[in-house]
Amino acid sequence: MHELGISRxxxxxxxxxxxxxxxxxxxLEIGRLSGVMPHALEFCFDLAAEGTPAARAVxxxxxxxxxxxxxxxxxxxx
Amino acid sequence: xxxxCGCDDHQDDMxxxxxxxxxxxxxxxxxxxxxxxxxxLERRVLAKNDALAQENARWLAERGILAVNLMGSPGCGxxxxxERTIRSQGARALCVIEGDQATANDAERIRAxxxxxxxxxxxxxxxxxxxxxxxxxxxxxxxxxxxxxxxxVGNLVCPALFRLGEQRRVVVLSVAEGDDKxxxxxxxxxxxxxxxxxxxDLLPHLDFRLDHAVAGVRSVNPEAQVLQVxxxxxxxxxxxxxxxxxxxxxxxxxxxxxxxxxxxxxxxxS
Numbered sequence: 001m002h003e004l005g006i007s008r009x010x011x012x013x014x015x016x017x018x019x020x021x022x023x024x025x026x027x028l029e030i031g032r033l034s035g036v037m038p039h040a041l042e043f044c045f046d047l048a049a050e051g052t053p054a055a056r057a058v059x060x061x062x063x064x065x066x067x068x069x070x071x072x073x074x075x076x077x078x
Numbered sequence: 079x080x081x082x083c084g085c086d087d088h089q090d091d092m093x094x095x096x097x098x099x100x101x102x103x104x105x106x107x108x109x110x111x112x113x114x115x116x117x118x119l120e121r122r123v124l125a126k127n128d129a130l131a132q133e134n135a136r137w138l139a140e141r142g143i144l145a146v147n148l149m150g151s152p153g154c155g156x157x158x159x160x161e162r163t164i165r166s167q168g169a170r171a172l173c174v175i176e177g178d179q180a181t182a183n184d185a186e187r188i189r190a191x192x193x194x195x196x197x198x199x200x201x202x203x204x205x206x207x208x209x210x211x212x213x214x215x216x217x218x219x220x221x222x223x224x225x226x227x228x229x230x231v232g233n234l235v236c237p238a239l240f241r242l243g244e245q246r247r248v249v250v251l252s253v254a255e256g257d258d259k260x261x262x263x264x265x266x267x268x269x270x271x272x273x274x275x276x277x278x279d280l281l282p283h284l285d286f287r288l289d290h291a292v293a294g295v296r297s298v299n300p301e302a303q304v305l306q307v308x309x310x311x312x313x314x315x316x317x318x319x320x321x322x323x324x325x326x327x328x329x330x331x332x333x334x335x336x337x338x339x340x341x342x343x344x345x346x347x348s
Contacts, residue, residue, distance in 0.1 A: 002205055002235070002239055002240075005204075005236075006123055006124075009123050009124065013121055013126075014119075017119055028123075035238060035239045036239075069123045071119045071121045072118070072120060073118045074117050075114050075116050076114060076115040076116075077115075078113040078114065
């Protein structure tokens with residue numbers, strides 16, 4: 001359930017870095033010990049992204065072994 | 079299909095470009111032409127909350143205040159534990175920030191027991207975050223050298239992820255929940271400094287295996303202390319009071335170099 005809050009954080013961080021440009025892709029690193037479920041995050045992300053520059057963004061999730069919960073990179077439309 | 083733009087149309091207008099990382103892409107863009115910028119961020123998703131939590135921690139440290147993040151399932155006895163603590167140790171023993179999705183019921187219970195309290199409602203939120211606690215601290219205005227207990231939203235999952243600026247995390251596990259909970263909810267128990275096994279007065283009526291529960295805590299968190307209490311009968315509560323007193327004393331020793339500085343917990347002008 002906290003994945004919605006996490007999604008909002010992701011949208012906020014990516015949106016800030018995008019400076020208003022539409023975001024195509026957000027690459028995340030999510031550890032198995034992070035307490036975040038990739039499936040739940042994907043489910044919540046669309047809700048959190050609605051009406052933001054990330055509205056059409058695709059989430060690319062790389063699962064890792066530790067407690068990582070990082071935004072690796074974003075891809076923007078020029 | 080292109081890994082960057084997802085384009086899989088290769089009919090006409092073929093072109094090739096090289097990205098910063100050396101990846102070559104051959105594209106067909108018969109439609110409107112898209113170029114994409116790749117931005118490396120390497121940012122922790124919870125960086126903002128963690129930074130605010132650090133501000134709270136600094137605010138608390140400057141005043142020599144011990145903040146305890148009290149977590150556990152709904153109904154595990156967090157509020158009852160605080161009520162008895164206040165009634166037994168006096169109204170100045172602690173003050174409380176109450177986190178619940180809705181109602182001020184718990185704040186009313188704490189107030190009736192005699193301690194200062196602020197209620198924070200999270201609405202749909204399943205946990206407190208550092209911003210809510212900063213606002214709660216501002217409203218509560220705890221005196222220097224006191225104990226603030228932040229009673230988190232009843233939930234064995236989400237609150238484990240969000241730092242609030244607390245020095246200590248206490249997880250309450252009631253025997254009615256079952257002895258397997260530490261291994262079923264390892265994130266929560268891994269984060270704990272102290273685990274209170276509550277409602278021990280119910281043990282004769284249940285199949286709860288104390289040794290099994292303690293072993294479960296040890297398996298996910300060998301450092302956590304475990305105490306058995308009954309907030310209802312008062313049995314074992316002296317151990318909890320002793321733990322709180324020792325933690326406050328430890329903070330005083332560590333905090334001798336700290337100084338008083340007024341201000342907002344977020345570092346903003348109030």
